[in-house]
Amino acid sequence: MLNGKRMRLWRMKVAIWMGLGFAKTTKALGLGQGEQLGGRVCLYVYPMAIHDLAKGKKTALISGTNGKTTTTSLLRAALALPAISNENGSGQINVISNTGGANLPSGITTALFSAHAEDSFCVFEVDESYLGEVARAVLPKVIVLLNLSRDQLDRVSEVKMLAEKWKTALELECLANVHLVVNADDPMVVWAVGNRGGGELVTWVGGGATWSADATTCPNCGGYIRRDTSNSWFCECDLKQPEYDWWLEDNGSFCVEKNNKDKIPILLDLPGSFNRSNALMATVAATFFGIKKEDAFEAMRNVTEVAGRYKKVKFSRGNITFRLRLLLAKNPAGWCEIFDILDPSSPVVVMAINAKIADGQDTSWLWDVPFEIIGKRYVVSSGERGWDLGVRLKYAQVEHKVVTDLSDALSHAVDTAIQRTESRGGKQCIKMDYVANYTAFQSLQKVMSSDKSYSKVLRKVRPL
Amino acid sequence: MKADIQIVNVYPDLLGTYGDRGNSIILAKRLSWRGVKSQIIDICFDQPLPKDAQIYCLGGGEDVAQVSAAKQLSESSNFDYAIKQGAVLLAVCAGFQIIGGSFPDLNGSACKGIGILDANTFKNSSKRSSRAVGEVVADPSAGLGLATLIGFENHSGLTRLGNRTTPLGSVRKGVGNGYAKLEGAIDGHVVGTYLHGPVLARNPTLADMLLSWVVDDPLPELDDSEIDQLRAHIRN
Missing domain, CATH: 3.90.190 (Protein-Tyrosine Phosphatase; Chain A)
Known part of the structure; x- marks a missing residue:
């Protein structure tokens, strides 16, 4: 008779074996990359697979309406730096990521199939609607919250409903020790974070917002969100733009940190101020993995395309x-x-x-x-x-x-x-x-x- | 000299979830291509509405914003005055629900509408299909001179029209009002519809019906061949 632990291990092995099989078959038949199907089969056979596979790994999750895939690629580049090789200085740390954009629990499970080493870093982009589910399963070290705006309203929730989902997830006891890297410029995201843990594990970033039409009414009180001359936002209730811990200056050319006013230049191959904001969010996340900000930005310069974009x-x-x-x-x-x-x-x-x-x-x-x-x-x-x-x-x-x-x-x-x-x-x-x-x-x-x-x-x- | 026709976007910051602004752009362009000057005026939630504009557009919105907009609008004597004077009102989706007698809030409790239209909206509580999402094709009511109505709907309301209100059309595909296969409503110069967002983009005859109420002379034909192609493409 197998005991519970061994039974679980066997079930996981069978689940992974079946998932890999389906993924390979899908790819071989030219029906796609198999990223979603492989994980789906695996999770069907053993729903705890995502949790067990992610256990012990240092994981960052990235979610938001726009910029998930790019920020994931940028953070992945920073974490793959030889500079943060293992403690004895040998070799590069393995970084597991769903850079193909399969961002549902199934796609993340498939990505985890290749995470063998216990000390692997993982960077996953997560569909906004599944953030709670994935976070509860993988228990990440850091969650990066980018923005929430209108997207596919015929099949995805309206913006306020998504923000409510995030709020509920972020209040979970099991996520109480997770660092949050949050775009302070998006009222919906700030509201979802709330006053979590008195703000100790929250880093507020001036991540920019080119689109503000989805945050005109306050998610807290239904009132009207106003902006002052410096484009800071506030409501008549308590909700207002938090003070930045990190921000961009000179049209996104430099990054500044509250506790260290050195200006670090941001030089990217990727175009646009929105990508400099993504790079800033990724850099802040990277610092929680022991990477210096200068090194992170340097590594990100080598990212020239993201899943075919900007190619x-x-x-x-x-x-x-x-x-x-x-x-x-x-x-x-x-x-x-x-x-x-x-x-x-x-x-x-x-x-x-x-x-x-x-x-x-x-x-x-x-x-x-x-x-x-x-x-x-x-x-x-x-x-x-x-x-x-x-x-x-x-x-x-x-x-x-x-x-x-x-x-x-x-x-x-x-x-x-x-x-x-x-x-x-x-x-x-x-x-x-x-x-x-x-x-x-x-x-x-x-x-x-x-x-x-x-x-x-x-x-x-x-x-x- | 005749004053420009004023087209008011009513609270675009609250009611403008998905492309609703398109309707005012379309009305303004169809006037301009006929040599009639117009002006689009965005009136935000904290600003007073004008009482002498010719056209008012109300868009769709999320639940909290919809309740705020209804409350604000019911307190606007200017808006009430304009509509009573015969100004044109196009009310789309959440806007359509607001101008009736009552509509449900996020929890399904009835909220007071502004009562311009004899219609009441209830929450669709059917578990099987609580939200109507998808393409809509509707045959327009007789006598309106409209072509087949084509659009996209995304709502969870069921709107029952009162005796004083004529439906805009009857649904051939989709849900529409959710009662008696009807879609939208029309009463005088007030038009409500569940074809959400930029409904006038696919329905130029509806746009011209609204414009014919504010322009004295007959409207010259426009080249709508590209729109006809789009309509044909969608219906296929």
Whole structure:
């Protein structure tokens, strides 16, 4: 007769074995990466697997509407530094992470399959709705709370409901000793954290907020949230912006800490002020793992793309070289951030919108995005819902054409860019941005990785 | 010289959950393309509403914001005056519920609406399908001169229309008001609908119906071919 402990161990082994099997089969059949299915099977056979696998590991969880995947990648880069190798100075610490973006309990379980060493660091992004469930299971060292804004309202809770879920989770006894790294600029997030433990284990970060339309009424009293001239927010009740422990200065070029006023420059390969905010949040989290802030920022400089985002694809036609940059924007807050980094010299932008379940099936959010500021650029509107975007652009009076097929859209963009670029003779480089929401972005990656589609896109174009 | 037509976004900071602002943009552009000047005015929660605007747009919102907006709106004598004078009101989703006699709050208790429309909203307590989420197709009521109504709904209210109120249409696909397969309501120049957010983007004839109430001359045709393509794409 097996005793309880051995029984549990066996059940876990069988669960992992089955999970790995399903994950590999899914991948082999070309049905996806198998990250979700493997974990699902494993958790079905042994629901405690996620808890047991994470036990003893030092884990950081990152959640919020926008920036999860990027912040996870940045923190992963910082934690993978040789500088924090084991105590005897040998070797690099293994960092386990769900950098592919599978951020439900199942995806995190699959990532944990490869965490063999007891001393592994783990960095997981967590879907906002599952933060409580995952935190209770993995008992993290640090939780990073980025922001909460409108996203996929047809299938995800409204913002206030999510904040309430976080609040309930963060009050759990088993999470009382977890360090929280919190964006103090987002009233919803600050309210969810509350006065937890008298604030001792909370680090407030000026993490920025390009989107404030979802925090106009106070989640505490229903009153009106006001902002003063320095953009600090407050309500008539007790809820107000906490004093920062860390913040950015000079338009995000430097990081400053309350207890040590040295200005540390932030140099990233990733574009945009929102990514400097993500880097700041990741750095603060890294300090809880014994990393120096200077070292963390240095490590983050080497992150040049995140799950295919910000990747630059080069190809040529005749004397003209194209540099196509791939960008992801899933919701109004994300689009506002992307507008900031669109290449000003680019004559053409491709934008692709799908409305599959993973994107949210409601495209109303397009009307929350200020497409008017695109100005004189020509937009190729693509994706399954290219017509929805087309009508939005029509009313924004942005010159555009709807080409729903992604390959055809890129082809059209290349042709138009050549027509609209003044030929200067000799070699020339045209920069183009491709912005897509979630599944449209995945489709583009497929197009780019398939030789047949790639040549269809570029026709007489030669990849470099 | 004629004054610009004023289009008021009523409390966009409370009622503007998902693209609701689009409706005022669409109305303004459809006027401008016909050579009629207009102005979009955002009136936030802590500001007084004007009493002499021609069009008022009320959007959707979350439960707490909806209750705050209803309370504030019921205290606005300017708004009451404008609607009684025949101003146009487009009320979408939570906005539609607010302008009736009563609507449920987060816990399902009845809150007082502003009573512009003879209709009452109740919480859908059916366990099987408590929230209506998805595409809606509705045949417009006869005599309105509207094309088939197409939109997206996301709500948990059931709205029963009173005898004085005409439905905007009858549902072919989706839930709408949740009673007798009806969708929305119309009474004079007041229009309520569960087709949430930027309902006018997919329904230019509805936009033009509202505009025809504020512009004296007949409205010239516009090129809506791109919108027709979108409508065809969605219905397929």
